[in-house]
Amino acid sequence: MALGSLGIRLLPVSSPPNSSEISLPFSSRRAIVFAPTVLMASLLAFPVPSFAALLQLQDEVPQEEDRIVGLFQETSPSVVCIKNLEIAKKPQNPSEEAMLIEDDENAKVKGTGSGFIWDKFGxxxxxxxxxxxxxTDNSGLQRCKVNLVDVKGNGISRDAKIxxxxxEYDLAVLKVELQGHELKPIVFGTSRSLRVGQSCYAIGNxxxxxxxxxxxxxxxxxxxIPSPNGRAIRGAIQTDAAISAGNSGGPLVDLYGHVIGVNTATFTRKGTGMSSGVNFAIPIDTVVRTVPYLIVYGTPYSERF
Known part of the structure; x- marks a missing residue:
């Protein structure tokens, strides 16, 4: 296929000038004498880095990697995996319900998501x-199981209640009972002072x-961005940190491991199912204002009146 058919044109090659028409400003002998001077001037203009500077430059990359590794190790114990289960049949009595809760083979995984530990109370x-x-379930067939770790690193799987x-803000609070286990709540940051261009990290499943x-x-x-009830969530954070199915509900954290948002949505090219790199999180300042009311009253502040 010709390049022209692709809309690509090669730049024309200019002919070299006639050597007889070139006028040199100095003789070849002067050029030989002048060359070291030019070389010395270029070295002075662009000094060679010292050995110490080179070592410092080499150390910057490992230090940055160590910081990110430490960030993940410090924050990930506060992140949980949420599995939505559907029980094959509705339990008829409390003993049967307890048996179905313990037996995951009777439940089908309908979806997964992420979340983070808010406090030590579960x-x-x-x-x-x-x-x-x-x-919204009234049939008793829906269950929610949470996988998490305690401060000692023990893996735990528990049923959670909403x-x-x-x-309106696409937020929910779950509660798990973990007697004998101590949890590690996530560290809160703030979203009011965020700046475009600063680093961020999404942790989830x-x-x-x-x-x-x-x-x-x-x-x-x-x-x-749109909320589940059709209204708009304003003030959302946009990020290019990958957020895919299963990341929803997990934390978006800054360089210090402080949560700055709740990963919520991604812009997907129609018909592909692939993220375009345009992802969104609910600002943590909005979350901090909303969640305490959900814990105490079960509903947001606006619905109490």
């Missing part, structure tokens, strides 16, 4: 759309792969 924050089936939710870290930057601020 409250977990996630997206409403992650657990919406549980919030204690409050706010579809994309496609069921638990405790996954993706890296990116803050791509935009003050975005508007």
């Amino acid at each position: 409250h977990i924050v996630t997206n409403y759309h992650v657990v919406s089936a549980l919030a 204690v409050g939710f706010d579809p 994309p496609f069921g792969y638990e405790k996954t870290l993706t890296a990116g930057v803050i791509s935009g601020l003050g975005r508007e």
